[in-house]
Amino acid sequence: FVAYRGQTELLGPLRKIELYEMGWNLKDGLRECLVAAAPYGGPIALLKGHYRRSPSARPQLEIYSSSGLPLASFPWKSGVVKQLGWTVSDDLLCVQEDGTVLVYDLWGGFKRHFSMGNEVSQSQVLETKIFHSPYGTGVAILTGALRFTLATNIDDIKLRRLPEVPGLQEAPSCWAVLTQDRQSKVLVANGSQLFILDNTACTPVTPPGLSPQASSIVHMCVSFSYKYLALLTDSGHVWMGTSNLKEKLSEVDTKIKTPPKQMAWCRRPKSQQPSAVVMWDGLLIVVGECKETIQYHLDDDSVLVPELDGVRIISGTHHELLQEVPGACEEIFKIASMAPGALLLEAHKEYEKESQKADEYLREIKEQSLLSEAVRQCVEAAGHEHEPETQKTLLRAASFGKCFLSNFPPEQFVSMCRDLRVLNAVRDYTVGIPLTHTQFKQMTVQVLIDRLVYRKLYPLAIEVCRYLKTPEYQGVSRVLKHWACYKVQQKEESDEVIAKAVSVKLADAAGISYSEIATKAYESGRTELAIKLLEFEPRSGEQVPLLLKMKKSPLALSKAIESGDTDLVYTVVMYLKNELNRGDFFMMLRNQPVALSLYKQFCKHQEQDTLKDLFNQDDDHEELGNFYVKASYKDQRLEARVALLQSAVDEYYKAKNDFSAKTTEDEMRLLRFQRKLEEEKDEQLVGFSLQDTMTTLLSVGLHKHAEQLYKDFRVPDKRFWWLKLKALAEKEDWEELEKFGKTKKSPIGYLPFVEVCIKHHNKYEAKKYVSKVTPEQKVKAHLAVGDMEGAAEAAIERRNESEISTVLSRCSATTDHLLMERLNRAKATAVKK
């Protein structure tokens, strides 16, 4: 029968696995040390010589991996530390007596500090607990004034001061932080009384069925999941129940009445059995459901580290895991077990020995049709084993059993093999992350990779990513980015070497942001390196913010323009505008036409005057002229308009644009003219175009003035004739029209006269002009007045085929019968010719 190998000890329903022999060399063990170990096999922090309070000997802060390999060590120079603790992301928190919390990274590098508030610093910290919740890592403090202050998430600190506990005269005998109903609460014991403190109230509670002998609760602990609570009374009884204090699970007498050093839950998820571990000097007692306790001797000062599925016990020399034996393992390894998994393991063993018994065992399983169950058990058990040899044996047995199953899904087996490979790698002494399979699943690969990266184990992290086939973007690329960020901080290597190394390593990785790496380089004071790295960034847009930060404005501007992203250009331009003096700013824009034109656009809306300055700087007189013209028609006051136009004229002359200058001068003259007339004749004119002005003048009968404009502004004859013709017709001033028509030969011919009269339904007047129309337009004119005969006459006279056809098409067969005949004849002759 397979028994556990030397390093695993069975303790009733529990087992104790030796994880590591500690690599550290502690003279006094853990005595007189303040110890904090992070869950999920995280690092361990020690503050040595903490209790000796002499100013000459400073305490030493040391950080080790779970296997006891040193990560950092430095003398503690700040205030008195009350408590050490780790955050969910493996940062070390040191809570000082004055309520200041210092945050260090895994490597002992100082990150930041924050305060727990004035009240705490005044009344000093009495006790502290660091806890984890779905919202992150929290800190709870009991102050000298016997009040609790709480921060649920240290990354987003919101301090809460909890209500007062009634009747509390001295420090409570024990307390713990609970997370219930999405809220962090504090459970306090004052003698035999229990209170729950939340944001608003202090509620007294009584645990159901607590034995009456107890006069005081001396210790309490909450399970990893915050679901269960254990209380130790001064009578030596351990009460276990749910943390909402509604249900009692069991009560066990330890028969020891001295207060313990530490107490922790030791329970795996979904397990039915409650069990807690209580530690005294040199003694560990496991209490469970039954009256019997398991006692266990400790050689050395130890620390309990509660985990999701057990408790780790760290002593000066050893690191062990105490946990409930997982179901699958128990089934298989229990003495004389007849569970399918056990039989399969046996069958495989016999098979290796080439014994026929293998077949017997197999048949026995198959008869009960439990083979797939057997395989499943073996795979699961393998996951819970720490010894690679045991894992292998179980997996081989599973694989053997699988051969006799036709359609057993392979996923579970395959992924377990992969997981175990990764777990064995990270459990290695040199890495020192003793994760169980259950913890690994809870923590996820992502987080594991993060932790490896944090420990600078880049090659291992990349191996893990590749092995588990993590998508490149979240896996390898991410690790490489972290590596590069670390690399650029190495002061001893030259910029060229680092830039080259980074580019070579990262060359074919997808989704790498060089700008992030460059930012890191810049933050560690290596501007030149940062610029070099930015060159590798394919998206020029990403380079800009950092370049700005590094005050490389010209480069930033040209990169922004290169990116084609107008928004980015604006960002840079606006930054420069505030950063540089006006002259330099303009000079810089001058060399970047794209930026300049964008800035001009912005100015058009926001800063008209700046726009003018810009044009001035460039001696762009043409644009300046345009600018003044634009300004002029926005202005309501005539004087201002004329003044602005005068400026425009000057600019246009400077730009050698005589045409625009003359036109603008004309406009000024026109404006003055309009103004004069407006005053004299009370007619709305200012702002009209020349044409509109003349139209208005003609329509109110100011012919003289219109004529004056016509002469002054060298209005082409044609335009004026059209204008006057229309205006007179509009007024139906036929007499004036006739006079006008006779003043001289019409430059637009007389057809328009005809048409305009017809338009105003005056055939009589129209006919007057028909005779004056040129021969080419005669037909049209006759048709316009509806004189078919005349049209026909003209067409025939001109012997123009198409004109004859036009007239023909307008004739109606009934009334113009004769005419049509004539036309047809003429057409025939015209065609002949």
Next chain:
Amino acid sequence: MAHTEWKDAPGLPDFSLLKRLARDQLIFLLEQQHEVDKLYKVELKPIVSSSDQLCFLIRPRIQTVKWISDLVNADKVAGRFRRYKIIFTPQKFYACETVLEEQGVYGDVTTDEWNFYILPLDDDILSLELPEFFRDNFLEGDQRWVTTAGSALRLLQSVYGSFSKVYGIGRCAKMVYESWRELMEDGEQRTRQPEFAKVFLVDRDVDFVTPLCSQVVYEGLVDDLFRIKCGSVEFGPDVTSSDKSIKVMLNSQDKVFSEIRNEHFSNVFGFLSQKAKNLQTAYDKRRGMDIQQMKAFVADELKGLKQEHRLLSLHIGASESMMKKKTKQDFQELLKTEHSLLEGFEIRECITYIEEHINRQVSMIDSLRLLCLLSITENGLLSKDYRSLKAQYLQSYGIEHLLTFANLRQLGLLEEQQAGETLTVMESKVGKLVNDKTVGKLTDAFSSLAKKSNFRALSKRLALVPKSGEEYDLRVPRDMAYVFSGAYIPLSCKLIEQVLERDGWTGMEEVTRMLNGQEFAVTARNKTDAQRIVLVMFLGGCTFSEISALRFLGKERGTYYLKQME
């Protein structure tokens, strides 16, 4: 519609998906605002509302943001306390935030983005609805919308699968492609059956000629006369023959419209009267029906007929209104001038016509349009003409149009020939010897000697102007020229046709050189030719005539062209 012609023509992707996506996002954004009380158009005027929070949904324009800032400041002065939220669509621009900051209201306003890029206007038209794209990009040199266009393409690609081939021409097209490619590299690739085969990106400034021509296809005319906005048009009282204006959606849902939208205007009336007769016959069916049949008729057909009736009378009204405006002498002469310009004949007469057009103040826009067309087809105006026409124009419409002319020159739409100096000397010498008219002709001859017009050469090489003299039956269009009465094939559409036919730009080097190059053709990795849908994206807008021409092309080739415009 085009796809019924071809047996295995691809069905179009379902664009309502885009609408749903955008709607859901907007609802999400607005939900954070609680109840919406009333909707206002953002203008520069005080908002009379008792509500203590205001939410603005705007395009990221500096002007609009300024209005809002003024509003907030006015509230502050009045001692009113309100919460303000600005939702920018399709994205937020830094410049807008700067304005908020400079106006001192940055802290009072919260901002959000609504990534609504593409508005499906019809089964085969998508639009970004960014009227400022043209001005910003081509006039002001502001490329802010390039990334927007890139994101829109990315959105299409993520919803409808990747394209197998991308063609493009123009500076902006190239930049849009680059921005799109960068976005694609950033995000994760999704493989699915693509619904589009190819994309064609074309800058508006590659072909300025086409949008300068008067439109004669029904939908184009409706746009020219009544302005189609976001796929709908408002018909005034003269069309509805009542005293009210009616807003009508113009898309393929409108059965009458979908049949005439692509038709040359001369065919429309005949078609409509035929349709009216059919309708009458359908109505007449009910005579001699028994009760049962009548019941069925009322239940099944009457509603459809009524609907059709309503639409028909609207479109007949619209056509009448067009007839009134467009069959007049003016319009005919306008068209004649345009065609002469396109062909390059009798330029002197055209100039005279344009001058008269300006003098008589026929239409401010049309005059400019003709001037631009003249300048582009002739590679700029002679100094003499340019100055005289410009002076005329300013006299007609006011001096502020100096700026208009400056802008048009900037765009290259209306230019003055520079090299003309030496010629004018010659001209004046010759002018002393012969009379005026001959001078004009000589000048033309000289100028054509001096330089070769790009448009002329292009037109010749791509055969854009069919040989004159041949009869063109507009009822049975032979090529895309029918959208301009058979006088001109839109340059943009011809380019698209040629490139797709050749599967690239090979053999068109001469053409691209004349168009200032910047052409590209990229084949994607996963090549699937299963789908024949082509997406054409006009950067800077397109005309309905071009859409009609592409629909015609699609019908001919059994390919689907999908149009997208800014």
